Structures are given as structure tokens and as C-alpha cells.
Amino acid sequence: MKFTSIKLLDFGPFEGTEELDFSTSLKKPITIVHANNGTGKTTLLNAFLWGLFGVYHVQKKEIPNHHAVSQIGIGDVLKVSVELKFTHEKRKYTIARYGNFKKKSDIEVEHLNDNISIVYIDENGGTDSPPNLDTFIDQNILPEALKDFFFFHGENAKILTLPENVSSAIKNIMGITLLERAEKHLKKAKRYFTKQIDLNAEGSLKEVNQNIESIESELAKILTLISQNEKLISTNKIHKTEIESKLLDNKLTESLQSTLNQHQNSRDSLLSEKKNFELSSKNIISTSAYMILISKIIDDNIVLLNDKRKRGEIPGKIRKVLINDLLAMGECICGSQLDEKSINILESIRDKAISQKFENRVAELTNQLTSMKERGNSVSDNLDGNISGLIRIQERLDSLNGLISDIESKLDDKEFESVSDLRDKIKEIEKENESKLVENTRFISNSNNLQNNELKDLKTDREKLIKLDNRQETNKKREDVAEEAMVYYQNLLEQINDKVRSELTSIFSETYNRIMVSDFEVLINHAFQVEIKKRTDGRVPIESEGQKRVKSLSFIGSLVSLAEKYFSSKNTFLKGGIFPLVIDSPFGELDPNYQSMISKNIASLADQVVLFVSPSQWTQSVKNELDQFVGKHVHLKYYTTKSKEEFLQNNANLKLIGDIEFNSLREKTEIN
Amino acid sequence: MKSAIRYPKEYENMVKSVKEDLALFNTYKEFLSFCASIALSNDAVDESFEDGDWSSQPIKIDIFNKGEYDRSLMDLIALHHTKDISILNGENDEEIFLIFEKYVAKGMEIFQDEVYTANNKTPFEDLTLYIDRARDNKQSNLLEEFTNFVD
Numbered sequence: 001m002k003f004t005s006i007k008l009l010d011f012g013p014f015e016g017t018e019e020l021d022f023s024t025s026l027k028k029p030i031t032i033v034h035a036n037n038g039t040g041k042t043t044l045l046n047a048f049l050w051g052l053f054g055v056y057h058v059q060k061k062e063i064p065n066h067h068a069v070s071q072i073g074i075g076d077v078l079k080v081s082v083e084l085k086f087t088h089e090k091r092k093y094t095i096a097r098y099g100n101f102k103k104k105s106d107i108e109v110e111h112l113n114d115n116i117s118i119v120y121i122d123e124n125g126g127t128d129s130p131p132n133l134d135t136f137i138d139q140n141i142l143p144e145a146l147k148d149f150f151f152f153h154g155e156n157a158k159i160l161t162l163p164e165n166v167s168s169a170i171k172n173i174m175g176i177t178l179l180e181r182a183e184k185h186l187k188k189a190k191r192y193f194t195k196q197i198d199l200n201a202e203g204s205l206k207e208v209n210q211n212i213e214s215i216e217s218e219l220a221k222i223l224t225l226i227s228q229n230e231k232l233i234s235t236n237k238i239h240k241t242e243i244e245s246k247l248l249d250n251k252l253t254e255s256l257q258s259t260l261n262q263h264q265n266s267r268d269s270l271l272s273e274k275k276n277f278e279l280s281s282k283n284i285i286s287t288s289a290y291m292i293l294i295s296k297i298i299d300d301n302i303v304l305l306n307d308k309r310k311r312g313e314i315p316g317k318i319r320k321v322l323i324n325d326l327l328a329m330g331e332c333i334c335g336s337q338l339d340e341k342s343i344n345i346l347e348s349i350r351d352k353a354i355s356q357k358f359e360n361r362v363a364e365l366t367n368q369l370t371s372m373k374e375r376g377n378s379v380s381d382n383l384d385g386n387i388s389g390l391i392r393i394q395e396r397l398d399s400l401n402g403l404i405s406d407i408e409s410k411l412d413d414k415e416f417e418s419v420s421d422l423r424d425k426i427k428e429i430e431k432e433n434e435s436k437l438v439e440n441t442r443f444i445s446n447s448n449n450l451q452n453n454e455l456k457d458l459k460t461d462r463e464k465l466i467k468l469d470n471r472q473e474t475n476k477k478r479e480d481v482a483e484e485a486m487v488y489y490q491n492l493l494e495q496i497n498d499k500v501r502s503e504l505t506s507i508f509s510e511t512y513n514r515i516m517v518s519d520f521e522v523l524i525n526h527a528f529q530v531e532i533k534k535r536t537d538g539r540v541p542i543e544s545e546g547q548k549r550v551k552s553l554s555f556i557g558s559l560v561s562l563a564e565k566y567f568s569s570k571n572t573f574l575k576g577g578i579f580p581l582v583i584d585s586p587f588g589e590l591d592p593n594y595q596s597m598i599s600k601n602i603a604s605l606a607d608q609v610v611l612f613v614s615p616s617q618w619t620q621s622v623k624n625e626l627d628q629f630v631g632k633h634v635h636l637k638y639y640t641t642k643s644k645e646e647f648l649q650n651n652a653n654l655k656l657i658g659d660i661e662f663n664s665l666r667e668k669t670e671i672n
Numbered sequence: 673m674k675s676a677i678r679y680p681k682e683y684e685n686m687v688k689s690v691k692e693d694l695a696l697f698n699t700y701k702e703f704l705s706f707c708a709s710i711a712l713s714n715d716a717v718d719e720s721f722e723d724g725d726w727s728s729q730p731i732k733i734d735i736f737n738k739g740e741y742d743r744s745l746m747d748l749i750a751l752h753h754t755k756d757i758s759i760l761n762g763e764n765d766e767e768i769f770l771i772f773e774k775y776v777a778k779g780m781e782i783f784q785d786e787v788y789t790a791n792n793k794t795p796f797e798d799l800t801l802y803i804d805r806a807r808d809n810k811q812s813n814l815l816e817e818f819t820n821f822v823d
Contacts, residue, residue, distance in 0.1 A: 286697040290709030293806050297712055358761040368744035
């Protein structure tokens with residue numbers, strides 16, 4: 001199956017008719033659909049599912065285009081359609097699904113029904129339509145049960161390898177279910193002929209047949225129980241190893257938690273130390289930092305005051321009081337009489353002389369300034385000491401914060417369950433497995449007993465009695481042939497199962513290891529489940545999201561690849577087929593490393609790959625890896641009624657690529 | 673006789689916040705002295721202080737008198753401003769207080785611009801960074817190193 005185009009009519013945000021062609025090139029098998037988040041990527045993925053199977057992941061009322069609904073009257077019916085064109089086994093198919101939606105009110109739309117049309121052109125140019133339209137796709141092109149393996153959102157890929165999903169997928173895609181069905185039919189045929197023998201039997205033979213039937217029915221029940229138990233034991237074993245790995249991981253988690261606690265305690269005490277340093281620094285700043293600011297001015301004024309002292313202006317060597325006394329006495333200090341010239345000089349000196357109070361104040365200021373200068377130096381040193389302390393603490397805090405953040409992010413990735421809970425779970429599983437094993441031993445013993453003794457004897461009796469009755473000869477021969485064929489098919493089925501499992505494991509492992517270097521080993525086990533274990537100790541590893549995604553994509557890719565191999569080789573028993581992959585946001589939520597790994601290998605997973613990517617996922621490294629395989633780029637252009645500012649407010653993380661038209665009349669998406 | 677040191681009304685909220693909310697200073701008096709020192713170290717003065725509105729919560733001079741160096745700081749500012757030693761003769765205290773107020777007002781303006789509304793780091797870090805920048809002798813750049821480090 002290879003898609004050539006999809007055409008939408010009034011489907012979701014796609015108004016009117018919109019069409020998208022896909023790359024069908026072998027060398028460039030990828031089609032990239034570029035679209036911003038919320039502009040129609042998922043709707044397009046849903047259009048595939050709805051077109052093929054009539055299923056949709058959200059409510060059907062979301063299918064009709066809002067504008068188209070607004071254009072019809074209440075009570076009118078809107079026809080919505082999806083038309084898919086694809087090639088499959090040398091035929092060109094056109095499948096169109098029409099949905100009829102009745103407008104009940106301005107806000108309510110009722111989904112009335114769907115019609116489907118399928119037309120194909122065969123390799124000779126003949127046109128035809130299959131009779132069984134509703135089941136045709138499911139039974140002849142792509143089983144609906146497998147839709148999630150070929151049309152999925154990248155973030156959901158990891159669930160595809162869950163045990164319950166894998167087994168049926170492998171059997172369906174490889175056509176093993178047909179063999180299983182054949183085996184069941186042969187069983188039925190054998191039972192039919194046995195019943196014919198029963199119907200014609202009389203007397204002892206009838207009684208023997210009834211006993212045989214009763215024992216075989218008993219045996220079938222026992223075998224079903226044994227098989228159910230074996231399946232449960234196998235699933236339990238996988239769960240047990242998962243839990244054991246969790247337990248191992250929990251020990252690491254506990255150790256991480258303990259280290260985290262130590263670091264957090266150290267951080268708390270450092271924060272408290274930092275607070276003390278800050279308080280002390282604040283106190284220094286509040287009381288004395290001003291002295292640091294004015295230290296030069298203090299110096300200048302100490303020099304100024306000392307200068308004045310040198311010039312004799314301070315302290316006054318001659319005081320006003322003394323000069324007044326001398327002038328009153330008319331005598332010099334040496335005892336001689338003052339003449340007029342001396343009196344004039346003394347009066348001039350008296351005017352310049354200062355008071356005791358003034359002198360004391362200047363002297364005190366000089367002392368204070370000297371003291372402030374010293375204090376300022378000491379404050380500056382203290383402050384420097386405190387700041388050095390703060391730097392030291394901050395260095396340690398930064399280092400601790402880094403360690404704490406690393407551990408916290410490691411712990412955030414873990415789903416923590418207590419050790420005792422996990423141990424309890426293991427005990428429960430062991431207990432259940434033990435009881436199922438005991439039960440199976442009992443069942444096997446019972447069945448052996450029934451088969452080897454009672455059934456064997458009854459069958460011998462039956463052979464003898466049938467020989468005596470010629471009427472049963474034909475039915476007996478038919479019964480024998482049916483049994484022989486049944487056993488043959490059982491053996492064949494077993495061999496084919498082994499072959500598929502082994503080949504699938506080989507491709508799966510090769511694909512997984514090609515995409516990602518790790519010490520993990522992947523395989524398909526006997527119960528057709530995906531298993532992953534460490535090469536070193538065989539334990540189930542705890543996988544990251546990226547590793548789970550790689551595992552799922554590798555599994556799907558290997559399944560597609562094996563199906564294609566058998567399809568090409570025209571194997572009698574294994575049907576196979578060619579299947580495309582349609583993946584929405586294949587790189588979403590992945591770190592760049594995994595984005596690069598997946599993009600490097602995605603082209604090799606299927607003959608046709610359609611990827612829906614948002615601008616943030618279309619990174620340079622993804623582009624570099626994918627470009628050589630991309631046959632077609634398609635852009636979804638989104639029209640919004642919002643202004644650019646308004647739009648960005650609600651989509652803060654949106655990386656615009658020019659595919660959005662703002663201030664439009666209505667919301668819609670176009671395919672460009 | 674003047675009994676309190678006034679400061680401009682426009683800085684009333686800042687003064688309260690610096691003391692009460694940010695707890696950068698222990699007392700209002702210490703903040704006023706710090707601001708006056710900022711203006712002094714910048715050789716800047718608000719000559720139009722008397723023309724503006726004043727806070728209704730001036731700081732009593734008695735509080736300054738109790739401080740070890742507060743009156744000396746006032747004298748130093750007055751001496752530096754007038755370059756006349758006679759300002760200290762005991763008869764000019766009113767003028768000394770007024771000069772102090774003018775320096776406080778200018779210092780508050782500078783503090784507001786360079787510390788209070790800087791918002792580069794935490795208020796404590798902005799203050800320490802300012803002190804480091806304003807040091808007369810730039811021998812040490814520890815504070816700058818500190819504030820860069822905590823970024």
C-alpha cells in the first residue's frame with residue numbers, strides 16, 4: 001500500500017476542497033507535512049483513519065468544517081468527505097468516505113451516517129469495485145486492528161510495543177492468523193466427521209464415542225488452561241524482571257535521594273551562614289559605610305586643619321582674655337608699659353584670636369576626623385572580609401545548586417515506588433507463578449493420564465468397533481485425513497511461528513542497534529512479545545522516553561520490512577505486504593540526540609513515510625539528516641482571526657515560519 | 673533653634689522602604705548620614721532644598737547628638753562646603769544643619785537613582801556595588817567581584 005494523495009472536503013479546519021500529494025519515490029520515500037501546532041496536523045492524521053476505517057480519535061462533531069456548517073440552514077445536511085488514492089498489489093485504488101452531518105442548531109451537529117465508495121483499476125486497465133465495501137480495507141488492504149501501528153502520534157509510539165499489542169500485530173501482518181484459522185477449521189472438520197461416526201454409531205461404539213468426546217472436551221479445556229497459565233507465567237516473568245530492574249533503580253534512587261538530602265542540608269547551612277554574613281555586612285554598611293565614602297574628604301580636611309594649626313590660626317596661642325587683660329593693665333607681658341603702637345598691634349591680634357570653645361570644637365573635630373579615618377579603614381577591611389566570605393559561600397552554593405539540580409532532574413525522571421511495595425509485587429508475582437506452575441503440573445499430569453490411559457484405551461476400542469461396522473469406514477477415513485492435516489498444520493504453524501519470530505528478532509535487533517548504540521538487546525519472545533534486556537546481566541533496563549521511542553519505531557520498521565520481504569518472495573504461507581508509515585510529531589518531546597538518531601534512520605523503516613512536523617521539530621540537524629530522503633515538502637497554512645501579538649500571547653513557544661496569516665476573516669487551514 | 677533634620681517629601685517612601693522593608697539601614701538617622709556622605713563624596717548639593725516640600729517626619733537633632741560621629745560629620749560637611757573654619761565657632765549651628773539637609777537631599781536623589789531604582793541585583797547587592805564604586809581608593813574590587821559572581 002502506497003498513498004498517492006489525500007483530498008479533503010470541509011473536513012475539520014480544511015475549508016472547501018484541499019488536496020495533498022505524497023512522494024512515492026523509492027529513493028526519496030518521505031513526505032514532510034510542515035505545520036504549526038494546533039493548525040491541523042492531527043486532523044490530517046485522523047483523516048487517514050476516518051477515510052480508511054471510519055474511525056476518528058475525537059468526537060465526530062469536530063469533523064465538519066465550522067464555516068461550512070455556518071453556511072447551511074438548521075436542518076440541512078452537510079456532506080464531508082475524505083478521498084484517498086493509493087496503489088496496492090498492482091491496483092490503483094480510490095477510496096472515498098462521505099459523512100453526512102445534520103445541522104441541529106448553531107452549535108450542534110448530528111452525525112447521520114457515512115457512505116463509502118471503493119474503485120480500483122487493475123494492471124490491465126480494468127475498473128471494478130469490490131462487493132464488500134465495509135470490510136474490504138480491513139480484510140484485503142490493511143487490517144483495522146493494525147491501524148495504530150501505521151498511523152500514530154510520535155509520543156504514543158512507546159505503547160505500541162506493550163505485550164498486548166505486539167502479538168496480534170505480528171500475526172496479522174504476516175498472515176499467520178490465516179494459518180491459525182486453517183488449523184481451527186481442520187479441528188472443526190475432524191470434529192464434524194467424528195460426530196458423523198457418533199450419529200451412525202449404535203450400542204457400544206456410541207458409548208465409546210461419547211466417552212472419547214467427553215475426554216477430548218476435558219482435554220481441550222485442560223490444554224486451554226495450560227496455555228492460559230503459560231501465557232500468564234510468561235507475562236509475569238516480564239513484569240517481574242521489570243520490577244526487579246525498578247528495585248535496582250530504586251536503590252540508586254535511594255542513594256541519590258540520600259545524597260540530595262545531604263546536599264540540601266549543606267545548602268541550608270550555607271544559606272544560613274550567608275544570611276549571617278549579609279546581616280553583619282548590612283550592619284557595617286548602616287553604621288559606618290559612610291566613612292568609606294568620604295575617606296578622601298576626611299583626609300583633605302585633616303590636612304586643612306593641620307595647615308591652619310601650622311599657620312597658628314589654631315589652636316590660638318594667644319587668647320582673647322589674656323590680650324584684654326594686658327590692654328586693661330596697659331602693660332606688656334614682660335612688665336614694660338605699652339605704647340600706642342603696641343596697643344594697636346595687640347588689638348589687631350585680639351581680633352584674630354579665637355575663643356576657648358571654638359578652639360575646643362576644632363580640636364575635637366580634628367581628633368574625630370582622625371578617628372573616623374581609622375574607623376573607615378577598619379570598616380573597609382571588615383566589609384572586604386565579609387564580601388570574601390560571601391563569595392566563598394556563593395561559590396559553594398553554586399556548586400551545590402548544580403549538584404542538587406542534576407540529582408533532582410534525575411529523580412524527576414523516575415517513577416518512585418517504595419522498595420517494600422515493589423518487593424510485595426514481586427512476591428505476589430512469584431506466588432502467582434508458583435501456583436500456576438503447580439496447577440499446570442497437575443493439568444499436564446491429568447491430561448497425560450487421560451491421553452495415555454483412558455483415551456488411548458477408548459480409541460483402541462473404538463478402532464475395533466468401527467472395523468466391525470462397515471458403514472463407518474468412509475467417515476473414519478475422512479476423520480483420519482482431517483486429523484492428519486490438522487497435525488500437519490499445527491507443526492507448520494509452529495515452524496512458521498519460529499521462523500517469523502527468529503527473522504523478526506534479527507531485523508528488529510539490527511534496526512534497533514543501527515539507530516542507537518546501547519548495551520541493550522531486543523527480541524521477540526516465544527509468546528510473541530517484545531523483550532528488551534541488558535546484554536551484561538540479562539536484566540530488563542529502565543528505558544528513557546527516547547529509548548522507548550527508538551524501540552517502538554525499530555519494531556514497527558522491522559515488521560514492515562519483514563512483511564515486505566515475504567510479500568516480494570510470494571511465500572505460500574506468509575502473506576506479508578507493503579505498508580506506509582504516517583507519523584504525527586515523530587520527534588516531539590525528544591532531546592536533539594534522539595531526534596537526530598531517528599531522523600537518520602526513519603526513511604529505512606518503510607517504503608513510504610509521511611511525517612507531520614512542527615517548526616520546532618524541524619531543526620537544522622533533523623533537516624540535515626532527512627533532506628536526502630524527502631521527496632515532497634507540504635506546508636499547512638493557517639489563517640487566524642487573531643492579530644500576531646494576540647496569537648503569540650497564547651502560543652508563547654511557537655516558532656513562526658511564515659505559514660500563519662493573521663487578522664483573517666475566519667480560522668482555517670490550507671494545504672500549500 | 674532648629675530641632676530636627678528635614679528631608680524632601682518626595683523621598684519619604686524610599687526612606688521608609690529602605691529602613692522598614694529592605695532593612696538596609698538600622699535607623700533613619702544612619703540612612704540620612706549615609707545619604708549626606710554620598711552627596712559629599714560626589715561634591716554635590718541640593719541648593720534648592722528649602723524651596724521644596726519636606727517630609728512630615730524629620731529626624732530629631734537630639735538623635736544625631738547621641739551618635740559618636742554624627743555631629744562631626746555635620747561639621748565636616750559644613751567645613752568642606754564653606755571652606756571657612758569660623759563656621760565651627762559655635763554661632764553657626766543653624767547654618768551647619770541647613771547645609772547638612774542640603775547634602776542629605778542631594779544624597780537621597782543619588783541613592784534613588786543609583787541604588788534604590790537600579791534593580792540590577794538584589795537591593796543589598798546594588799548597595800554594596802555602589803559602595804565599591806564610590807570608594808575613594810579603588811584598591812579592592814571585591815564587591816564588584818561578588819556581585820558579578822552571584823549573577
